[in-house]
Amino acid sequence: MSLEDRAEELASDLGADKAEVRSALENLVSYSVPLDEAVQSVRRKYGDDGGGPADPTEADIADVTPDGGNVTVTGTVLSSGKRSIYIDGDLRVIREGELADSTGKIIFTDWADAELSPGDTVTLGNAGVREFMGRTQLNINESTTVAFREETPEIPYEVGGATELRDLRAGDGAITVEVRVIEAETREVSAREGEQKEILSGVVSDGSTRLPFTDWEPDDHAAMAEDASVRIENAHVKEFRGVPQVTLGEYTTVEPLDREIAPGDEAPRMSVGEAVSSGGVFDVELVGSVLDVREGSGLIQRCPECGRIVQKGQCRSHGAVDGVDDLRTKAILDDGTGTATVVLDDELTSEVYGGTLEDALEDARDAMDQEVVAERIRERIVGEEFRVRGDLSVDDYGANVDATEFERVDDDPSERARDLLAEVGG
Numbered sequence: 001m002s003l004e005d006r007a008e009e010l011a012s013d014l015g016a017d018k019a020e021v022r023s024a025l026e027n028l029v030s031y032s033v034p035l036d037e038a039v040q041s042v043r044r045k046y047g048d049d050g051g052g053p054a055d056p057t058e059a060d061i062a063d064v065t066p067d068g069g070n071v072t073v074t075g076t077v078l079s080s081g082k083r084s085i086y087i088d089g090d091l092r093v094i095r096e097g098e099l100a101d102s103t104g105k106i107i108f109t110d111w112a113d114a115e116l117s118p119g120d121t122v123t124l125g126n127a128g129v130r131e132f133m134g135r136t137q138l139n140i141n142e143s144t145t146v147a148f149r150e151e152t153p154e155i156p157y158e159v160g161g162a163t164e165l166r167d168l169r170a171g172d173g174a175i176t177v178e179v180r181v182i183e184a185e186t187r188e189v190s191a192r193e194g195e196q197k198e199i200l201s202g203v204v205s206d207g208s209t210r211l212p213f214t215d216w217e218p219d220d221h222a223a224m225a226e227d228a229s230v231r232i233e234n235a236h237v238k239e240f241r242g243v244p245q246v247t248l249g250e251y252t253t254v255e256p257l258d259r260e261i262a263p264g265d266e267a268p269r270m271s272v273g274e275a276v277s278s279g280g281v282f283d284v285e286l287v288g289s290v291l292d293v294r295e296g297s298g299l300i301q302r303c304p305e306c307g308r309i310v311q312k313g314q315c316r317s318h319g320a321v322d323g324v325d326d327l328r329t330k331a332i333l334d335d336g337t338g339t340a341t342v343v344l345d346d347e348l349t350s351e352v353y354g355g356t357l358e359d360a361l362e363d364a365r366d367a368m369d370q371e372v373v374a375e376r377i378r379e380r381i382v383g384e385e386f387r388v389r390g391d392l393s394v395d396d397y398g399a400n401v402d403a404t405e406f407e408r409v410d411d412d413p414s415e416r417a418r419d420l421l422a423e424v425g426g
């Protein structure tokens with residue numbers, strides 16, 4: 001097709017003057033612009049971008065953000081699996097997983113049945129981007145084009161591998177983990193439409209850390225038994241009070257492993273600041289100084305109905321009640337990087353108090369003031385260094401640790417040095 005013919009066609013497309021369009025094309029071609037490109041350029045000049053919306057920019061995965069609008073990315077599928085979810089009351093099956101290029105990886109949800117499998121390299125044109133559980137998520141929908149590529153670029157990630165529990169984050173889908181079931185307990189929950197449903201929940205460990213799990217289809221997962229070492233495929237990660245939770249559903253498979261995973265009992269040691277900024281940690285070890293003992297510590301009374309603290313004979317839910325005596329401590333722990341309130345139950349409080357509930361009641365009667373109990377706890381622990389183990393959660397009022405262990409750190413430097421030498425000496 002000659003320049004003359006192109007000019008005529010283009011002018012009629014654009015509804016513009018033919019001589020003007022021809023002159024614009026001639027001008028560009030005289031500067032060695034190929035005719036096709038010259039035509040595109042003139043189209044743009046007349047405000048016609050070719051009919052459809054502009055193609056989103058091709059982006060590196062590391063640069064994709066929810067603020068940037070739709071994107072076109074090329075990446076390799078690391079994982080992909082089905083999950084059923086409720087959208088406005090309707091059950092839908094989606095596919096989710098992770099996509100990576102040389103710059104990074106990103107979680108995706110496929111609403112359009114693109115049938116991506118681990119190992120596929122694809123260019124996703126005009127993919128949606130949104131924030132999901134605080135993360136950037138790619139959305140493949142009806143207006144996304146999916147082009148499978150022949151060549152697989154180098155990526156610094158493993159396709160289809162198992163993930164360590166400590167690397168899991170809320171929002172992860174189609175994950176594989178190899179774990180030991182530490183605790184497993186069946187319980188009933190109310191499911192949709194008021195039905196009762198039996199689920200299995202507990203704790204799994206893989207040596208990197210321990211995490212809670214919930215299995216919504218325990219009948220399909222016979223291998224999920226206490227002390228078993230198993231490979232779980234196609235699970236996803238939810239969040240409960242800031243703590244990641246391994247969640248098994250109808251598309252999850254569980255197979256026994258032919259090796260045994262040690263029942264790791266070590267909680268990861270973190271600084272208070274690190275634990276708090278992560279939003280919540282299941283079973284963590286912290287070391288810090290007790291700055292103060294908060295109100296509501298020592299000898300307390302709980303509602304016999306709901307267990308809430310009774311103040312001046314009143315429960316927040318049940319009004320005037322006969323409170324049941326109990327011991328509790330809320331200690332403020334600080335290690336220079338952050339602060340958390342450590343909550344000690346009756347047993348741990350009894351240890352720091354140095355007496356039983358009966359002793360506390362007797363001390364309170366003698367002093368005619370139950371505050372003497374909290375006062376004595378304060379004297380014994382404020383200013384001292386403690387090693388704490390428990391679950392840390394964060395809410396609007398700050399961080400709380402539900403302590404399972406609370407031990408004084410021996411502050412004798414010579415003893416610490418001896419311990420260290422003994423360790424080095426093996």
Ligand SMILES: [Zn+2]
Nearest residue numbers: 303306315318
């Ligand atoms: Zn109550």
